[in-house]
Amino acid sequence: MTQVSYDPRTGGINGEVGDSTAEEVRAAVRAAAVAAPTVAALSPAVRRDWLVAVADALESDLDALVALADAETALGTARLAGEVQRAAGQLRFYGAVAAEGSWLGATLDTAGPHLARTKVPLGPVAVFGASNFPLGFGVVGNDTASAIAAGCPVVAKAHPAHPLLSERLAALARAALSTAGAPESVLGLVTGQQAGVDLVRSPEIAAVGFTGSQAGGLALWRIANEREVVIPVYAEMGTVNPVVVTQAAASRMAEIAVGLVGSFTLGSGQFCTKPGLLLAPRGVDAAHEVAQALRSAAPAPVMLTSAIAAAVRAGVEELVAAGGRLVVAVEPAPGSGWDAPAAVVEVDAHRLVPGSRLLEECFGAVVVVAEYDDPTERDAVLDRLQGALAASVVTDGPDDPEGAVLARRLGGQVGRVVVDDWPTGVAYTWAQHHGGPWPATSAPAATSVGAGALDRFVRPVTFQDVPDAWLPEPVRAANPWRVPRRVDGVLEVPR
Amino acid sequence: MTQVSYDPRTGGINGEVGDSTAEEVRAAVRAAAVAAPTVAALSPAVRRDWLVAVADALESDLDALVALADAETALGTARLAGEVQRAAGQLRFYGAVAAEGSWLGATLDTAGPHLARTKVPLGPVAVFGASNFPLGFGVVGNDTASAIAAGCPVVAKAHPAHPLLSERLAALARAALSTAGAPESVLGLVTGQQAGVDLVRSPEIAAVGFTGSQAGGLALWRIANEREVVIPVYAEMGTVNPVVVTQAAASRMAEIAVGLVGSFTLGSGQFCTKPGLLLAPRGVDAAHEVAQALRSAAPAPVMLTSAIAAAVRAGVEELVAAGGRLVVAVEPAPGSGWDAPAAVVEVDAHRLVPGSRLLEECFGAVVVVAEYDDPTERDAVLDRLQGALAASVVTDGPDDPEGAVLARRLGGQVGRVVVDDWPTGVAYTWAQHHGGPWPATSAPAATSVGAGALDRFVRPVTFQDVPDAWLPEPVRAANPWRVPRRVDGVLEVPR
Numbered sequence: 001m002t003q004v005s006y007d008p009r010t011g012g013i014n015g016e017v018g019d020s021t022a023e024e025v026r027a028a029v030r031a032a033a034v035a036a037p038t039v040a041a042l043s044p045a046v047r048r049d050w051l052v053a054v055a056d057a058l059e060s061d062l063d064a065l066v067a068l069a070d071a072e073t074a075l076g077t078a079r080l081a082g083e084v085q086r087a088a089g090q091l092r093f094y095g096a097v098a099a100e101g102s103w104l105g106a107t108l109d110t111a112g113p114h115l116a117r118t119k120v121p122l123g124p125v126a127v128f129g130a131s132n133f134p135l136g137f138g139v140v141g142n143d144t145a146s147a148i149a150a151g152c153p154v155v156a157k158a159h160p161a162h163p164l165l166s167e168r169l170a171a172l173a174r175a176a177l178s179t180a181g182a183p184e185s186v187l188g189l190v191t192g193q194q195a196g197v198d199l200v201r202s203p204e205i206a207a208v209g210f211t212g213s214q215a216g217g218l219a220l221w222r223i224a225n226e227r228e229v230v231i232p233v234y235a236e237m238g239t240v241n242p243v244v245v246t247q248a249a250a251s252r253m254a255e256i257a258v259g260l261v262g263s264f265t266l267g268s269g270q271f272c273t274k275p276g277l278l279l280a281p282r283g284v285d286a287a288h289e290v291a292q293a294l295r296s297a298a299p300a301p302v303m304l305t306s307a308i309a310a311a312v313r314a315g316v317e318e319l320v321a322a323g324g325r326l327v328v329a330v331e332p333a334p335g336s337g338w339d340a341p342a343a344v345v346e347v348d349a350h351r352l353v354p355g356s357r358l359l360e361e362c363f364g365a366v367v368v369v370a371e372y373d374d375p376t377e378r379d380a381v382l383d384r385l386q387g388a389l390a391a392s393v394v395t396d397g398p399d400d401p402e403g404a405v406l407a408r409r410l411g412g413q414v415g416r417v418v419v420d421d422w423p424t425g426v427a428y429t430w431a432q433h434h435g436g437p438w439p440a441t442s443a444p445a446a447t448s449v450g451a452g453a454l455d456r457f458v459r460p461v462t463f464q465d466v467p468d469a470w471l472p473e474p475v476r477a478a479n480p481w482r483v484p485r486r487v488d489g490v491l492e493v494p495r
Numbered sequence: 496m497t498q499v500s501y502d503p504r505t506g507g508i509n510g511e512v513g514d515s516t517a518e519e520v521r522a523a524v525r526a527a528a529v530a531a532p533t534v535a536a537l538s539p540a541v542r543r544d545w546l547v548a549v550a551d552a553l554e555s556d557l558d559a560l561v562a563l564a565d566a567e568t569a570l571g572t573a574r575l576a577g578e579v580q581r582a583a584g585q586l587r588f589y590g591a592v593a594a595e596g597s598w599l600g601a602t603l604d605t606a607g608p609h610l611a612r613t614k615v616p617l618g619p620v621a622v623f624g625a626s627n628f629p630l631g632f633g634v635v636g637n638d639t640a641s642a643i644a645a646g647c648p649v650v651a652k653a654h655p656a657h658p659l660l661s662e663r664l665a666a667l668a669r670a671a672l673s674t675a676g677a678p679e680s681v682l683g684l685v686t687g688q689q690a691g692v693d694l695v696r697s698p699e700i701a702a703v704g705f706t707g708s709q710a711g712g713l714a715l716w717r718i719a720n721e722r723e724v725v726i727p728v729y730a731e732m733g734t735v736n737p738v739v740v741t742q743a744a745a746s747r748m749a750e751i752a753v754g755l756v757g758s759f760t761l762g763s764g765q766f767c768t769k770p771g772l773l774l775a776p777r778g779v780d781a782a783h784e785v786a787q788a789l790r791s792a793a794p795a796p797v798m799l800t801s802a803i804a805a806a807v808r809a810g811v812e813e814l815v816a817a818g819g820r821l822v823v824a825v826e827p828a829p830g831s832g833w834d835a836p837a838a839v840v841e842v843d844a845h846r847l848v849p850g851s852r853l854l855e856e857c858f859g860a861v862v863v864v865a866e867y868d869d870p871t872e873r874d875a876v877l878d879r880l881q882g883a884l885a886a887s888v889v890t891d892g893p894d895d896p897e898g899a900v901l902a903r904r905l906g907g908q909v910g911r912v913v914v915d916d917w918p919t920g921v922a923y924t925w926a927q928h929h930g931g932p933w934p935a936t937s938a939p940a941a942t943s944v945g946a947g948a949l950d951r952f953v954r955p956v957t958f959q960d961v962p963d964a965w966l967p968e969p970v971r972a973a974n975p976w977r978v979p980r981r982v983d984g985v986l987e988v989p990r
Binding site (some may be wrong): 109115116230232404415419420425435438439453460470493 | 615893911913916922925927928930933950961962965966967983986
């Protein structure tokens with residue numbers, strides 16, 4: 001078996017990559033397991049330097065990476081150049097987070113038995129990157145960068161939507177890591193669906209990071225749950241991200257529609273944070289306004305794979321079959337590639353009930369629009385939504401009383417609440433949370449973007465009455481890594 | 496159906512408690528769900544005051560609680576009085592941890608979009624307490640105290656080994672909570688096995704805390720995984736906790752044996768941290784020494800339930816059938832209660848292989864003893880052990896070279912490494928970790944004892960560009976709760 005690389009704009013073939021054999025998967029996993037203790041024992045500052053080296057390598061190869069990524073994804077060179085820089089920035093960020101050391105949670109109690117708690121890396125991590133962010137969430141994306149930062153070697157699976165880019169990224173990163181002095185096999189790569197299954201079943205694999213569809217994420221979660229030693233699966237899958245327009249903001253509906261179109265058509269609607277449902281007050285003719293804005297924007301979505309393009313077309317039909325009215329479908333000019341329509345589907349709010357297709361994600365540049373009569377109906381609809389990654393509230397400003405109520409309420413349902421901006425766009429910073437309640441993710445307390453991403457790949461260990469010289473560095477009396485610590489209940493931050 | 500309360504010393508009946516009906520479970524869960532938003536929104540200092548009120552109530556009722564607990568568990572009045580005080584101390588500790596506020600992980604980024612990350616309570620938590628710590632891990636034990644501290648109402652399930660105590664504890668706590676101004680139903684109680692299943696299946700339940708057997712914990716984990724919305728199950732189950740004696744410590748074998756007997760017979764061997772396997776250097780006659788010490792100690796184990804007593808007898812037979820040699824079984828004087836032998840089983844190290852009964856937990860005052868030829872055989876045996884809650888290393892002091900190696904190695908296999916002391920005894924402090932790799936627990940990054948216990952019942956939410964007045968208190972500019980925060984990457988600790 002091979003993974004064929006296609007050009008989404010034409011359906012033509014870029015090349016192909018052979019699937020990894022079972023033996024090749026074993027070898028990659030074993031090599032990662034051999035490297036694991038060394039990677040875990042080194043100071044986080046050393047691993048930061050490795051990640052910086054990979055970041056530098058990405059930027060040095062920017063033009064070639066963009067060209068290859070564009071040939072495989074059709075996401076456009078401007079967006080992809082930004083994504084290379086984002087990937088490089090992320091690598092440096094997770095390295096800096098690692099070196100700062102708070103993630104180790106170093107804690108010492110000296111009053112009773114001497115207890116010294118610190119976190120230890122779990123071991124080799126399997127990373128399944130996303131189709132839609134070939135760089136930011138790819139072979140050297142958030143999961144890989146945060147796992148290595150936390151002290152875990154990674155075996156990544158090449159994405160079938162961009163197998164050539166996956167290979168190039170892995171080769172580039174391995175060369176940079178090697179030059180930076182990292183042990184062999186801090187990063188491995190396997191290719192093919194069976195290789196991915198074998199990877200998760202490998203006893204040495206200690207955790208899984210995944211970004212993609214609910215079907216894919218839950219399949220890996222089930223495989224992991226059937227292992228003799230069950231391991232955590234951090235699957236970021238996404239559902240329908242709602243946007244709620246308050247009564248007071250209704251007068252701005254035309255302007256809101258333009259913003260919404262920009263957000264739900266971004267990257268051909270292939271964002272896990274795409275706003276998939278607009279809830280607007282009754283009487284603003286929201287669907288009409290959004291349709292109008294969509295016609296003006298005239299997007300021409302080209303999807304990442306033929307399967308995704310087919311799923312978009314099927315999805316629009318399913319939304320209509322479930323009771324939606326197709327207000328507009330902007331069809332790209334006929335081409336030989338994997339194009340798909342951009343569409344607005346209007347629906348009566350009472351049809352938004354659990355189990356309906358209308359409340360399931362429709363990947364692509366498709367939005368469902370409903371109007372609510374009053375706060376009671378609005379809240380009833382919100383209660384019926386699945387947990388989501390993000391939600392937006394469109395308000396009339398800080399004096400809008402509905403805004404405060406909605407921001408608090410949506411905080412109970414999603415991982416990120418945005419006011420007067422769109423949910424697409426996830427900064428990699430200290431305060432970011434890119435996660436959300438089941439089934440948006442399989443681990444709602446985990447984030448795949450931001451400083452908290454490291455927390456997924458470690459577990460605490462407490463050392464009781466262990467002589468100082470035997471302790472891991474973060475909890476030695478001298479604090480050689482100069483990490484923030486809690487000593488007898490008091491936080492101490494090195495300056 | 497009813498839960499019959501037995502006196503383990505005689506097998507006599509103390510009384511009985513009727514099982515909760517399905518409607519009663521629904522009512523308890525609904526009441527908790529109604530209380531949840533209020534409990535979550537209040538300042539942690541308010542919840543601390545509630546927990547202090549419960550602690551005070553426990554101490555005021557100490558004599559009656561001890562008498563009732565002793566009648567149902569036979570754990571002895573001295574131990575049980577200590578456990579009441581421990582439960583009270585824990586309640587106060589988790590309250591103080593909540594009020595300190597670090598667990599909220601409040602984080603602000605102001606350079607790009609304004610991102611404000613804080614943790615929010617998950618919602619109602621189902622708590623399944625332990626048979627063996629009716630107070631410390633019971634209806635108002637670690638799980639309940641840490642869940643309420645974190646802002647989650649609790650519905651506890653009465654333990655069948657002490658249903659009357661469970662009822663009394665719930666009534667006592669509810670009265671104290673009510674007097675302290677807590678909303679109704681911060682703590683509910685249900686009784687009966689089916690009620691427990693119904694509880695975990697209830698859509699409003701957001702997480703499960705469990706302490707007990709592997710069979711029980713994994714059953715709840717499976718039920719939770721079959722829900723439409725899967726929820727986390729924090730099951731602390733325990734496996735075989737190993738004790739390794741270094742070559743240099745071998746000369747102290749007689750003294751070590753006395754200490755080991757004290758630890759593995761404590762509470763009739765009914766500790767999840769009971770040392771279940773002693774690995775000593777070849778030639779020290781370890782099994783004989785331990786047998787000698789056990790005869791001198793002459794314990795008379797009375798087990799918590801007739802099922803546990805029967806399981807101890809069966810377990811010793813199974814260990815022998817798996818290749819162990821019964822060196823000594825100290826039988827209590829014949830009684831009509833649920834007595835069981837205390838036993839030492841010797842085994843050749845090469846028989847300690849995965850899948851063998853010899854490497855599975857045998858609850859009760861039973862220890863398996865093996866001798867290793869050299870570090871290679873010692874490490875081979877350690878490699879074959881399941882993940883465990885705790886391990887002890889018995890050394891010749893800080894200059895013992897084997898100690899450092901073993902402490903680091905065992906840190907990769909267990910949740911807590913103890914040097915020159917026994918694993919039984921788990922202090923509730925900031926640096927404690929009471930957890931461990933699968934299958935010792937279902938969630939190796941979680942702890943059921945210590946400050947980290949709160950982390951199980953919250954998830955992060957990021958608020959993006961949300962007006963200050965709409966934000967949760969921990970991330971408002973004025974920091975009204977005075978919690979430690981990270982602002983633009985820098986930790987700030989209020990003084």
